[in-house]
Amino acid sequence: MYGIDDGMDGMKMRALEVRDLSVRYGNVTVLEGISMDVEQGDLLGILGPNGAGKTTLFNSILMLQEHEGTVGIFGYTNSARRSMLPFIGYLPQRFSIDQNFPATVDDLISTGLVSLKYMQRSAHLLERNGYRWDYDPGMSNRERMDEALRMVGLEHARRKRLGMLSGGELQRALIAKILVSRPLMLILDEPFTALDQDAQARLLNILKVLNEEMGVTIIVAAHDLMLLMKLAKSIACIDRRLFFHGSKDECIATDLMKVYSEHAMHMHMREHADMNVNMRMSRMMDVDVDAADRVGRYEGSKEVSKEGRHRP
Amino acid sequence: MSMLDILAYTFMQKALIAGVAIGASCSMLGLFLVLRRYSLFGDALSHVALSGIAIGIFLNVYPLWSAMLTSVASSIGITRLRQSTRIQGDALIAVLLITGVASAVLLISASGGFKVDLFSYLFGSITLMSSEDTLMAVVASIAIIAAVMVLKDRLFYMALDERQARISGVNVTLLNYVFMMMASIMVIVAMRLVGILLVSSLIVLPNVAAMMLGRGFRATLLISSCISVASVIAGIITAYYLNVATSGMIVMICVGVMLSIMAARRFKIPIARAV
Numbered sequence: 001m002y003g004i005d006d007g008m009d010g011m012k013m014r015a016l017e018v019r020d021l022s023v024r025y026g027n028v029t030v031l032e033g034i035s036m037d038v039e040q041g042d043l044l045g046i047l048g049p050n051g052a053g054k055t056t057l058f059n060s061i062l063m064l065q066e067h068e069g070t071v072g073i074f075g076y077t078n079s080a081r082r083s084m085l086p087f088i089g090y091l092p093q094r095f096s097i098d099q100n101f102p103a104t105v106d107d108l109i110s111t112g113l114v115s116l117k118y119m120q121r122s123a124h125l126l127e128r129n130g131y132r133w134d135y136d137p138g139m140s141n142r143e144r145m146d147e148a149l150r151m152v153g154l155e156h157a158r159r160k161r162l163g164m165l166s167g168g169e170l171q172r173a174l175i176a177k178i179l180v181s182r183p184l185m186l187i188l189d190e191p192f193t194a195l196d197q198d199a200q201a202r203l204l205n206i207l208k209v210l211n212e213e214m215g216v217t218i219i220v221a222a223h224d225l226m227l228l229m230k231l232a233k234s235i236a237c238i239d240r241r242l243f244f245h246g247s248k249d250e251c252i253a254t255d256l257m258k259v260y261s262e263h264a265m266h267m268h269m270r271e272h273a274d275m276n277v278n279m280r281m282s283r284m285m286d287v288d289v290d291a292a293d294r295v296g297r298y299e300g301s302k303e304v305s306k307e308g309r310h311r312p
Numbered sequence: 313m314s315m316l317d318i319l320a321y322t323f324m325q326k327a328l329i330a331g332v333a334i335g336a337s338c339s340m341l342g343l344f345l346v347l348r349r350y351s352l353f354g355d356a357l358s359h360v361a362l363s364g365i366a367i368g369i370f371l372n373v374y375p376l377w378s379a380m381l382t383s384v385a386s387s388i389g390i391t392r393l394r395q396s397t398r399i400q401g402d403a404l405i406a407v408l409l410i411t412g413v414a415s416a417v418l419l420i421s422a423s424g425g426f427k428v429d430l431f432s433y434l435f436g437s438i439t440l441m442s443s444e445d446t447l448m449a450v451v452a453s454i455a456i457i458a459a460v461m462v463l464k465d466r467l468f469y470m471a472l473d474e475r476q477a478r479i480s481g482v483n484v485t486l487l488n489y490v491f492m493m494m495a496s497i498m499v500i501v502a503m504r505l506v507g508i509l510l511v512s513s514l515i516v517l518p519n520v521a522a523m524m525l526g527r528g529f530r531a532t533l534l535i536s537s538c539i540s541v542a543s544v545i546a547g548i549i550t551a552y553y554l555n556v557a558t559s560g561m562i563v564m565i566c567v568g569v570m571l572s573i574m575a576a577r578r579f580k581i582p583i584a585r586a587v
Contacts, residue, residue, distance in 0.1 A: 062479050086481040095473070101347065102523050102532035103472060111469040111476070118481025161527055 013130065014072070015040040015185050015217040016061065021069035023056050030056045034069070034242050038219060040131075040184075043211045045232030046221040052239040054221040055093055058187050062090060074184070075129035083125055086118040087133065089178030093189040095170070099163030105173045106158045109145050112180035116144070119181055126184075135182045148176040152206060168199035175206065185217040186210070192222055204231055318552060326446040327438045327558070331544040333453035334505045335514065339540035340460045341498050342515030343522070343533055344491065347471035349401065353492075355512035356405045357499040360386040360412035362508050365433050366419035375433065376448070380500045386412070387492035395485065436507030436559035438548065445504060452501045456494055467491065468529055505544070506559040514540060517566035524573050539569055 016038040023031040031053040038044050048054050059065035061073070063082060070077055073084040097103070116135070123133055139147075149155045152172040157165065165173060171191060178186065188207075192200050208231065210216045222228050228235060235251045237244040244254065318324050345353055364382030368375030390404055399407075420430070432440065441449070460467070466487060469477040478484045502511050518540035519532075526532030547562030554561070575581075 064475055064478070083481075085479050088479065090476065090479050092473075092475070097472075100523055101472075102526050102529050103468075104528040107468070107529045108472070110465065111472060111480075114465055114469050114477070114482060115480035122481075159527065 013040050014038065015042070015074060016219070017070070017072035017077070018057075018061070019070040019072075021057070021060055021067055021071060023053070023060060023065060023067045029240060031060070031067075031238075032241050034238065036236060036242060036245050038217060040217050041211070041215050043207070043218045043231065043233045044220070045228030045235045046219060046238060047223070047225055047228055047235060048221070048238045049223065054238065055189055057238065058090070058189055058219075058221070061187065062088065074126055074131050076125070083122045086115045086122060086181070087126065087184045089115075089181070089183035089186045091171075091174055091178065091186070091188040091191055093193070095174060097162045097170070099161075101161075101163060103162050104159050105149070105154060105162065105165070105176075106145065108162055108173055109148055109158075109177045109180050110141075112148070112177040113141050113144070115183070116181040119183075131184070133182070133184060144180050144182075145176075148180040151179055151209075152176045153202070167194050168196065168202075171195060171199070171203065172206075175203075179210075183216065186219070188218065188220040190221050190223070192224065192227060200227070207231060315549070318549065323439050323441075324548070324552065326441055326443065327548050328545060330441055330446045330449040331438055331505055331548055331562075332541050333450045334502050335518075335540040335544035336537045337453035337456040337460075337498055338502050338514040339518040339522075339536040340533060341456055341494060343519045343536055344460075344467045344471055345495060345515055346519045346523075347468075350405070350495075351516045352402070352405050352409075352512060353495060354499050354502075354515040356408040356412065357383050357387060357496050358412075358503060358508040358511040359409045359416070361496075361500055361503060362433070363412050363416035363419060365430065366416045366423065369430065370419050370423040376445075376500060376504075379433075379503070380497065383496035383500055384493050387496040388489060391488050391492045395488070432507075433503060434508050435557060436503070436505055436510065438505045438558055439552075441504055449501050449504060452497055456498055456501075459490075459494055463487070463490070464533070506562055510559050510563050513563040513566060514544075517563070517570055518543065521566075521570040521573050524577055539566070543569060 014037050016036075018034055018036050021031060021034040022029065034057060046054055046057070056065060060067040061071055062085060063079075071081060072078075073081040074087065076084050119133065119135065123135075126133055145158075146155070149158060152175050154169065154172050154176060157169060157173070160169075162170065162173065175191075186207075191203060195203065204227075207218055207220065211218050211233075220228070220231065225235075229248065229251070232248060234247050235244065236242060244251070246254070319328075342354070345351060361379040361383045364379030365375040367382065368378035371378070386408060390408055393399065394401060394404055466477065466482050469480070469482060470484060470487060474484055499511055502514055506514060518536045521539050522532045522536035526535045543565040544562050547565045548558055550565070551558040551561035
């Protein structure tokens with residue numbers, strides 16, 4: 001086990017604290033008043049439709065996005081949490097690579113060793129707050145890379161170019177890159193999208209092993225409630241606001257599945273209605289909807305840069 | 313005249329020593345520029361350096377120093393602009409290039425038109441390099457190669473995914489400044505070899521060729537340096553025998569190597585991706 005221990009008194013320690021987190025682009029509110037705690041060793045599934053703000057929430061936690069409110073990671077809040085970021089393995093929603101980019105699976109995984117160096121530098125700060133990180137200092141870099149590749153079952157592909165991997169293989173290579181530094185927390189943004197059934201089952205298994213056997217705290221975003229119910233210990237449901245956060249049992253008791261299905265249906269219809277209106281308007285005004293949307297976002301984002309916000 | 317006779321000339325010795333050093337450093341740093349889609353950054357910086365040279369000639373100071381100052385200042389400015397605005401990288405390069413040429417034209421006209429000195433910077437003059445120039449080129453190249461070797465993992469991580477590198481703890485903002493300053497110094501040094509107009513060739517061509525051959529990052533870095541150094545040596549010697557411009561010959565050999573590799577891959581000759 002290389003995860004973090006419970007506190008000395010047996011109480012669960014918090015890996016992540018979010019208080020009143022809001023993100024606004026001008027007049028558009030993307031996230032509003034999100035507050036939640038994630039205990040160490042938890043496997044939290046974050047559920048929400050497209051555009052609900054899941055990626056924005058992750059970007060805010062990871063200091064890639066300006067936001068209001070407080071975020072704490074392993075006891076360090078706001079800008080002080082930067083030193084804790086290397087302890088988080090992040091799998092983005094999209095990772096595209098040019099087919100000609102000269103990098104093999106081994107090259108990708110070796111970037112995880114860069115994180116390891118920064119983690120070693122910040123380990124004493126982590127211990128100061130009562131957390132423990134067992135990274136096995138006696139292991140060589142090659143052994144770490146081999147271990148990570150073995151965990152995701154990619155030993156055979158280490159010399160393959162990234163551009164030649166299938167979607168599932170690339171996903172596993174990215175996870176191996178994260179695992180090589182033995183992070184304490186994983187944040188995975190819709191990792192199941194674009195994976196077939198077999199690849200999904202394999203990823204589910206890897207995440208369960210990491211959480212249950214190695215004690216890694218995992219936060220995973222997805223659209224599919226059924227999938228999250230198979231995997232997660234607790235569920236949070238967001239759609240700009242947090243409208244549910246509880247254990248899996250509480251999720252079943254509150255009939256979240258029914259609520260979410262209705263909500264998802266409502267969102268789906270709203271998105272389509274918006275799309276139809278936009279298309280009709282664009283025909284009338286002869287403008288490019290995407291371009292107008294981009295300009296809108298750009299104009300909005302300029303207004304966010306005010307004092308008192310946490311800049312990335 | 314045999315090869316050994318050529319090597320007996322001091323100007324050829326200096327040209328080969330400086331050429332090998334410049335070729336290796338340009339291709340190594342150039343790989344990161346190419347991977348980050350900044351292939352034309354060297355071109356833009358060299359045009360800014362032209363205005364620096366014009367300032368030097370105008371003020372009667374050593375033009376390479378004024379060119380280096382202008383180039384480093386521009387690289388810092390462009391990095392700042394890139395981080396604080398949403399202007400695309402290629403548009404910023406275009407702005408830099410245009411500004412460099414326009415200010416150079418103004419300064420040249422103010423100083424009474426073109427002079428012979430300026431032509432040696434435009435088209436390169438490695439065989440006319442002084443001992444001081446050679447020493448400067450070698451020292452700067454060694455410094456750039458050493459810096460690349462120390463920073464290569466972090467630079468590669470940034471080229472692969474800048475956001476991930478930032479999360480992992482890499483000081484991306486600082487490293488961007490350091491990288492751009494290194495690139496601007498490299499451009500000034502390479503200017504003596506191939507000239508302002510062809511400076512980006514040593515950054516782009518060996519790397520495009522190496523990316524077709526090397527499977528991984530380290531192999532690509534090594535192949536690129538070998539192609540660059542071999543092209544520079546072959547270019548200098550061939551140009552001497554044929555009595556043609558050295559810079560043009562070096563670049564045409566680089567182009568030839570690249571086209572040969574493309575043809576080998578097209579006709580499935582088994583040299584492709586051997587490393």
